[in-house]
Amino acid sequence: MATSKRVVFGAVIGLLLSLFSGVRAADRNSDATQSSTEIKLVYLGNAGWQISDSRTVVLVDPFLSQFSLSREPTGNDTATPDTVAIDRRIPAADYIFITHGHLDHMLDAPYIALKTGATVIGLETVANIARAYGVSDTKLITVRGGEDYEFGRFSLRVIPSLHSALREKRWFNSLDATATAPRDLKAPLKVSAFVAGGSLVYLLRMAGHQILIMGSMNYIEREMEGLRPDIALVGANRQRREIYDYAGRLMRALGLPPTVLPTHWDAYGRSAQQKSAREAVEEFVNEVKAASSHTNVIVPRHFEPIMIK
């Protein structure tokens, strides 16, 4: 190739690259129905979050009850939410997003929905568990993954996903991985009734932000490709180690998001394990930074608001 042609060729490639990166930057903001305003995120423990702008309060997988559990519940125990802890922390909510039906994601949602009038969004298993506690169909939105719903103050893309690869990847060998809670359940429920029924990720677009919400340590890479959240809540406990290049593939699929908040890493809030849990999550922070050096990783503290403009 002659020198002048090489220069032209290089200029064209440069232009294409700058257009491409321009498109990607625009993508990240294209769903700002209004210019981005401050959003508040509060870590509620386990995979639980409160996300709010000035008018709308969204909860994700609220599990305040974890802080009063003296031991890990067994399947035969009666599932009992800690209503005192919930009342102390959750005065109001408009929507509750649930990633899957397990107890540590779903136990508190029916009580909160009944008390606040919030609408619960989740898989069929989630809807059936909520019905068992008397949550009415008008307060339930059953989703399957693939929906992209408009709510006025926000929009919500529901993303098919995978649960953490528990039991050394034998997760789908078990009934609580593949079953959906039946429709005719009546509370009180046993812990074993809280079957996963699948697993979802959400992309919440609110106040000019796009927030990716995970509740497990796994994902489907092709479902993440092309999403451009500015904030990503990423499952971070050691179950991620079952997954090939967990942080690297995710960060690249998401276009290297500016902010990552680790979730589901706090050893169920047990006070004796907080120091070791915080040390362990630093390894995840390093994995994210290795894949995406400009990403700001914020390890949240329970109930301390994180404000993002």
Ligand SMILES: [Zn+2]
């Ligand atoms: Zn689970």
